[in-house]
Amino acid sequence: MILHGPMLxxxxxxxxxxxxxxxxALAEARAAxxxxxxxxxxxxxxxxxxxxxxxxxxxxxxNDPSAHAEMLAVRAACAxxxxxxxxxxxxxxxxxxxxxxxxxxxxxxxxxLYYGAADPKSGGVAHGARxxxxxxxxxxxxxxxxxxxxxxxxxxxxxxxxxxxCRNGCPLGTCFRWVGWERDKWPSGGASSGCxxxxxxxxxxxxxxxxxxxxxxxxxxx
Numbered sequence: 001m002i003l004h005g006p007m008l009x010x011x012x013x014x015x016x017x018x019x020x021x022x023x024x025a026l027a028e029a030r031a032a033x034x035x036x037x038x039x040x041x042x043x044x045x046x047x048x049x050x051x052x053x054x055x056x057x058x059x060x061x062x063n064d065p066s067a068h069a070e071m072l073a074v075r076a077a078c079a080x081x082x083x084x085x086x087x088x089x090x091x092x093x094x095x096x097x098x099x100x101x102x103x104x105x106x107x108x109x110x111x112x113l114y115y116g117a118a119d120p121k122s123g124g125v126a127h128g129a130r131x132x133x134x135x136x137x138x139x140x141x142x143x144x145x146x147x148x149x150x151x152x153x154x155x156x157x158x159x160x161x162x163x164x165x166c167r168n169g170c171p172l173g174t175c176f177r178w179v180g181w182e183r184d185k186w187p188s189g190g191a192s193s194g195c196x197x198x199x200x201x202x203x204x205x206x207x208x209x210x211x212x213x214x215x216x217x218x219x220x221x222x
Contacts, residue, residue, distance in 0.1 A: 021045050022116060022148040024054060025092040028069060029155050032056030039155040040095045042069035044077035044110075047088035053077035069093060070101040074108050085109040094152040096145065099124030102131035105141060112142040116152030 021043050028041025037057040044053040055072035059065055070093050078084055090112040091105060096119040103124075105113055115125070124131045125143060132140045 019049065020114070020147060021051060021090075021092045022094070022114065024051055025069075025094050025116075026148060026151055026155070028054050028056040029094045029152065032058070032069065033155060033159050036060060039159050040069045040093065042073040042091060042093040044073050044086065045090040045092065046077075052080050052089070066100065068098065068101050070097050071104060074104055074110070078108065087111060090114065091141075092147070094148070095119055095156070096123035096125050096127065098122050099129040099131055102129070103137075106131065106137050106139045109139050110141045112144065114144045114147045116145075116147050116149045117156060118145065118149070 024043045025041040028043065029039040030041070032041060033039030035056075035058075037060055039057070041056040042054070043051050046052045053073045053076035055069050055076060057069050058067045058072060061067075070091065073091065073093075074086070077086055077089060084107075086108045088111050089108075091110045092114045093101075094116040096115050096117065097105060097113070098119070101124070113125070118126060120127050122128065126145060131137055132143065
């Protein structure tokens with residue numbers, strides 16, 4: 001069962017002296033974004049209330065599709081504990097865990113999961129596979145959602161918004177997308193979209209900090 005976050009966490013804090021560690025997870029998310037990774041961060045908190053492991057996404061850096069923040073944090077916490085299970089530990093993560101991470105959270109016997117932004121597209125807790133509701137799930141943590149959701153969502157929107165210059169497969173950050181009111185500048189030819197790397201002057205390239213210029217004839221001026 002998911003206990004919807006801010007209000008219940010606040011109630012729990014009043015009763016039990018609850019202290020959120022989501023800010024530490026957000027710091028890991030910001031650091032991940034600065035590395036060019038999707039800005040998701042996670043921390044594992046031990047039974048004594050101290051952070052025992054922290055991580056941000058490193059899938060690109062490690063060339064590892066499983067190197068999500070939660071996976072790395074749980075691995076580090078297990079190594080520190082000398083055990084594959086973490087009873088009494090809490091996990092804070094800035095985004096709803098995917099099915100892979102949710103399964104590992106269950107296998108690790110994490111006691112409580114706190115997450116920030118919901119992930120309707122790829123989440124596996126409240127969306128999609130709903131791992132903890134499946135009859136094959138052997139351990140179900142307490143789940144608190146919506147913790148610092150606004151900050152977590154802002155990080156993700158800022159990251160993806162700044163990396164949608166190109167619809168045509170250019171490496172992130174290397175192109176500038178031409179928009180509708182500049183269609184008179186588009187290269188000649190029949191293509192409706194594409195990446196045109198030799199189009200602009202060297203001065204324009206320096207000003208924009210881009211090497212490729214993408215165009216899409218279907219776009220319109222705002």
